[in-house]
Amino acid sequence: MTDTIPARxxxxxxxxxxxxxxQWRDLFDSEPPPFNRRYLESRLAYRIQELAYGGLKPETIKRLEALGEQLDGGNITTRRIRKDLKPITGTRLIREWQGVEYLVTVTADGFEWQGRPYKSLSAIARAITGTRWNGWVFFGLKNLRRRA
Structure with missing residues (x-):
């Protein structure tokens, strides 16, 4: 292709x-994901530049991985929750569900309910309701996360 990179x-x-x-199939040698158009555009733009100018240096990749390990110990679930959005350790979350009050305590590693540790609020909400819930929504924290 004779087009310049900016034109592409x-x-x-x-x-x-x-x-x-x-284009995705050509550049990634795989089927495109079922995401929106904006996602496809941004990933294709990155890939076009990566192939033309080169990707990240191996040293940079290693450094980024090392920084990630320092932050979350390699736990991908922890990586998804921003620390500044998680309630402060010791916070008590109270939720009334079908006339029963439930109390959850935020711990350094996750959450505690009825003396048992949980990694996510969604797991607690599922245990309480018997159905799948977004734990942040169930405990009324979703709007707080969006505002932050």
Whole structure:
């Protein structure tokens, strides 16, 4: 392709979604994920630049991985929860469900309910209700997370 990289990147905005998916197959050698158009555009733009100019240096990748290990010990679940959005250790969350009051305590490693440790609020909400719930929504923290 003789197009310049900036021209290829600009063209992504006006390319049809089926054509974006075809480009994905060419550049990634895999089927495109079922995500929205904006995601496809951003990942394709990164990939085009990566192939043209090179990706991250191996030293940079190692450094980023080491920093991630320091933050979360390699636990991908922990990586998804921003520390500044998690309630402070010792906080007590109270939720009334079908006339019964439930008390959950925030711990350094997760949460505690009825003397048992849990990694997520969703697991506690599931144990209380018997159905799948987003724990942040169940305990009324979802709007607080969005505002922060």
């Amino acid at each position: 990147l600009a063209a992504l905005k006006t390319t049809s979604t089926p054509d974006l998916k075809a």
